[in-house]
Amino acid sequence: MANAPILETERLVLREITEADFERIHGYATDPEVVQYVPWGPNTEQDTHDFLARTMIAAVAEPRLEYVFGVELREEPGLLGSVGLYIRPEDTDQAMLGYAYDRSAWGRGIATEAALAMVGTGFDLLGFRRIWASCDPDNQGSRRVLEKVGMTIEGLLRRDLVIRGEVRDNLVWSILEDEWRDRTNPSRRRDR
Numbered sequence: 001m002a003n004a005p006i007l008e009t010e011r012l013v014l015r016e017i018t019e020a021d022f023e024r025i026h027g028y029a030t031d032p033e034v035v036q037y038v039p040w041g042p043n044t045e046q047d048t049h050d051f052l053a054r055t056m057i058a059a060v061a062e063p064r065l066e067y068v069f070g071v072e073l074r075e076e077p078g079l080l081g082s083v084g085l086y087i088r089p090e091d092t093d094q095a096m097l098g099y100a101y102d103r104s105a106w107g108r109g110i111a112t113e114a115a116l117a118m119v120g121t122g123f124d125l126l127g128f129r130r131i132w133a134s135c136d137p138d139n140q141g142s143r144r145v146l147e148k149v150g151m152t153i154e155g156l157l158r159r160d161l162v163i164r165g166e167v168r169d170n171l172v173w174s175i176l177e178d179e180w181r182d183r184t185n186p187s188r189r190r191d192r
Helices: 019-029 045-060 110-124 140-149 177-184 186-191
Strands: 005-008 012-016 066-071 076-087 091-101 132-136 152-163 166-176
Touching: 005 110, 012 110, 012 152, 019 045, 019 076, 019 091, 045 066, 076 110, 091 110, 110 132, 110 177, 132 140, 140 166, 166 177, 166 186
Parallel strands: 091 132
Antiparallel strands: 005 012, 012 066, 066 076, 076 091, 132 166, 152 166
């Protein structure tokens, strides 16, 4: 039985992740193309089990510092990826946006639609002042998602990450609560 949705968009259902999602998550977490720009993966089975355990523990933690949801198409059940907001305990009025998707979801607007839902939740329900993300400068797909969400580049962290032995740069992006309000409420823009 599928979990009840946490968030729904026009096409998507975002829900809590369970152990039953292992095969789908492990499928994309072992794909070298999916993980080429991130410091984790390709996953072993233990890595994927560890991710699932951390995610399920975080879902019931008090206070909750990680909101990580599985993403499915409403008309085509089956996990396509995950999207999450990650909060640092010392700075709880901002969060990092992160996501990973199976290649079958790429180029279909799924990552953007889910990211928009999460950013809206972060500002509208969780009361964040800022949501940020980072991506490798060469990751064109992720850059497009962050642009479509309304984020702007804050800066380039040079030689910031080591990914499978290669030192890589890292772009930091963000959107502020008032920028989100202006973006989602056209009358606010006219009133300024």
